[in-house]
Amino acid sequence: MPEKIRLGIIGAGKISEVLHIPNAYLSEYVQLVAISDKSEERLDFFRKKLNDEKIHFYTEYSELLEKENIDAVVVALPNFLHAKASLDALKMGKHVLVEKPMATNSEQALQMVQTAKQRGKILMTNHSQRFFPHHQRAKEIIESGMIGEVRLVKTMFGHSGPENWSPNAAWFFQKDSAMFGALGDLGVHKVDLIRYLTGLEIVECAAMVGTLEKDASVEDIASAVLRLSNGGLATLDANWITKGLEENYFVIYGEKGALKIGQTDPSKIDIYLSKPVVFHGEIVLKPLFTNEDPYWKMPVIDHFAKVCLGIEKPIVKPEDGMMAVKVVEKIFESSKVGGTVKING
Ligand SMILES: NC(=O)c1ccc[n+]([C@@H]2O[C@H](COP(=O)([O-])OP(=O)(O)OC[C@H]3O[C@@H](n4cnc5c(N)ncnc54)[C@H](O)[C@@H]3O)[C@@H](O)[C@H]2O)c1
Numbered sequence: 094m095p096e097k098i099r100l101g102i103i104g105a106g107k108i109s110e111v112l113h114i115p116n117a118y119l120s121e122y123v124q125l126v127a128i129s130d131k132s133e134e135r136l137d138f139f140r141k142k143l144n145d146e147k148i149h150f151y152t153e154y155s156e157l158l159e160k161e162n163i164d165a166v167v168v169a170l171p172n173f174l175h176a177k178a179s180l181d182a183l184k185m186g187k188h189v190l191v192e193k194p195m196a197t198n199s200e201q202a203l204q205m206v207q208t209a210k211q212r213g214k215i216l217m218t219n220h221s222q223r224f225f226p227h228h229q230r231a232k233e234i235i236e237s238g239m240i241g242e243v244r245l246v247k248t249m250f251g252h253s254g255p256e257n258w259s260p261n262a263a264w265f266f267q268k269d270s271a272m273f274g275a276l277g278d279l280g281v282h283k284v285d286l287i288r289y290l291t292g293l294e295i296v297e298c299a300a301m302v303g304t305l306e307k308d309a310s311v312e313d314i315a316s317a318v319l320r321l322s323n324g325g326l327a328t329l330d331a332n333w334i335t336k337g338l339e340e341n342y343f344v345i346y347g348e349k350g351a352l353k354i355g356q357t358d359p360s361k362i363d364i365y366l367s368k369p370v371v372f373h374g375e376i377v378l379k380p381l382f383t384n385e386d387p388y389w390k391m392p393v394i395d396h397f398a399k400v401c402l403g404i405e406k407p408i409v410k411p412e413d414g415m416m417a418v419k420v421v422e423k424i425f426e427s428s429k430v431g432g433t434v435k436i437n438g
Pocket residue numbers: 103104105106107108109129130131132135152153154169170171172174192193194219220221222259260261262278
């Protein structure tokens with residue numbers, strides 16, 4: 094029997110339902126011991142669904158942190174609570190897996206990074222797109238040099254809005270609880286993925302955002318042009334106005350060829366090479382959908398547990414979560430000032 098981490102879940106909303114809780118049961122490195130949510134209704138839902146006497150339920154996460162003998166927590170709350178709950182848990186000596194965006198500003202994110210370092214605890218942001226098999230394969234291909242130096246990235250994540258995802262989505266539309274709209278909800282994934290897949294930093298941005306359809310104090314549409322640290326460019330679209338199937342693609346045009354993920358068919362990575370021979374390769378994987386899929390079998394929790402136990406090195410470092418928040422902040426700044434904005438690491 095492998096060693097297990099004892100885990101508490103803070104926030105039993107939709108992402109905990111489809112990702113964290115089922116995958117905690119699937120991992121042989123995790124013992125789920127407690128769940129907290131301020132909604133009694135959500136706790137009842139899980140009492141019935143899990144029917145597991147070993148799990149304790151709390152409406153106050155502070156009580157969970159005080160009473161339970163746990164090693165780690167998942168923080169899956171509305172965005173404005175990510176920093177506070179993560180800091181509370183880190184200060185009580187717990188490892189933390191926090192949902193994206195890691196915080197609602199980069200100062201809070203820095204405080205979280207520093208606190209985790211001081212306390213010697215693991216702090217990971219759930220940049221779940223890093224764990225998609227497509228993206229893992231694409232990273233290997235890019236690192237092998239097959240498509241050469243990255244010149245241009247085109248990426249988009251759009252769907253019809255959080256109201257079609259979570260039954261309690263009202264907070265997603267309010268600036269005081271979410272801070273960012275589609276950009277913080279969806280764009281932050283692709284900002285992170287640009288850094289992860291290309292291995293390049295984002296050094297400058299020019300952007301526009303708007304609110305077209307939702308009754309919201311945050312944006313439901315955002316487009317940005319980003320300059321990469323090698324001089325290449327990236328264009329990023331994030332929105333909640335995409336009808337029908339979600340758009341969730343990442344295309345890289347390199348010096349020797351192009352690699353397309355989720356653009357022509359959600360189950361494929363397409364590779365087009367023009368040098369030294371013309372080549373079109375396809376790698377077929379399980380379809381790449383998130384919000385269309387009722388149950389995400391992704392190894393985030395399993396990996397987090399192995400990192401806590403010292404078995405694996407983190408796929409998402411604390412600074413990665415912080416950089417994603419910083420770039421999102423700068424994209425907003427650019428849209429406000431109506432010009433390009435530099436981004437320093
Ligand atoms: N990584 C991903 O791929 C991914 C996907 C979806 C959502 N998320 C993120 O996960 C987080 C949660 O999103 P969701 O879709 O589950 O939202 P949700 O609204 O379904 O769930 C949030 C839950 O937090 C609870 N809550 C609110 N305040 C609380 C408090 N003080 N103490 C305890 N519980 C409290 C609510 O009752 C609700 O059940 C968000 O930050 C979102 O951006 C990440």
